Amino acid sequence: MAAFDASESLTPFQEDAAYGAVLFDRTRLRHAEPAWFDPAHWGGHARPVAAGGRGGAWFVDSPVFGAAVLRHYLRGGLVARFNRDRHLWHGSDRVRSFAEFRLLRALLERGLPVPRPIAAWYRREGGWWYRAAILLERIEGVHSLAHRAATPGDTAPWEEAGRLIARFHRAGLDHADLNAHNLLFDEAGRGWLIDFDRSVLRIPATGWRERNLARLRRSLLKLRGERSVDQVESEFARLREAYDRHWQRGY
Numbered sequence: 001m002a003a004f005d006a007s008e009s010l011t012p013f014q015e016d017a018a019y020g021a022v023l024f025d026r027t028r029l030r031h032a033e034p035a036w037f038d039p040a041h042w043g044g045h046a047r048p049v050a051a052g053g054r055g056g057a058w059f060v061d062s063p064v065f066g067a068a069v070l071r072h073y074l075r076g077g078l079v080a081r082f083n084r085d086r087h088l089w090h091g092s093d094r095v096r097s098f099a100e101f102r103l104l105r106a107l108l109e110r111g112l113p114v115p116r117p118i119a120a121w122y123r124r125e126g127g128w129w130y131r132a133a134i135l136l137e138r139i140e141g142v143h144s145l146a147h148r149a150a151t152p153g154d155t156a157p158w159e160e161a162g163r164l165i166a167r168f169h170r171a172g173l174d175h176a177d178l179n180a181h182n183l184l185f186d187e188a189g190r191g192w193l194i195d196f197d198r199s200v201l202r203i204p205a206t207g208w209r210e211r212n213l214a215r216l217r218r219s220l221l222k223l224r225g226e227r228s229v230d231q232v233e234s235e236f237a238r239l240r241e242a243y244d245r246h247w248q249r250g251y
Contacts, residue, residue: 024119146180162242179219
């Protein structure tokens with residue numbers, strides 16, 4: 001069971017035959033509404049996020065909490081053909097949105113560059129299934145590593161990407177989907193990591209670190225566009241060299 005944090009608030013709700021709860025940071029919000037997690041609630045102030053992922057994400061603007069990203073937890077692979085957004089219920093402490101909310105707070109406490117979580121939501125309609133969503137602070141003025149690599153004339157921050165990943169690995173972050181869309185950089189080269197669904201904190205070890213890096217390499221090859229395989233391999237080698245240097249030095 002997750003430890004209770006005094007800075008968290010949990011608001012249960014019931015809507016006809018459905019019920020659920022909203023978890024939020026009480027140092028930022030006085031309350032949180034289940035309606036916030038429905039993009040229709042925001043009308044013209046909700047814009048689909050076009051790049052990366054499986055869809056199910058929107059940019060929203062609120063007078064309460066400002067610029068944010070609303071993301072629903074969707075299924076992938078073959079199962080998505082008949083079950084797009086329902087997840088097997090294992091208890092409220094294992095709701096995916098709540099787990100990501102708490103992981104983000106733990107990473108922020110370690111001084112790592114991640115979006116600040118605003119609130120997390122789940123809704124059950126009975127039976128064995130639930131739906132979930134999360135609201136995150138939007139990081140402005142950034143582009144993904146995938147975008148930077150594919151932009152003609154742009155110099156993607158390969159060394160900074162390697163150093164950034166090493167920082168997270170040293171903190172024990174095993175990212176479940178380390179791909180080129182989930183590394184964001186601003187024009188000054190500062191980086192952030194996003195999308196921590198199913199990610200966990202572990203004791204740093206070679207096995208899971210190498211799996212993270214292999215997944216990133218596969219995504220860069222998949223998204224290479226007009227670039228040759230040799231070019232992508234050379235770019236990834238720059239990233240990997242910076243990663244190894246940072247890992248060995250420990251800062």
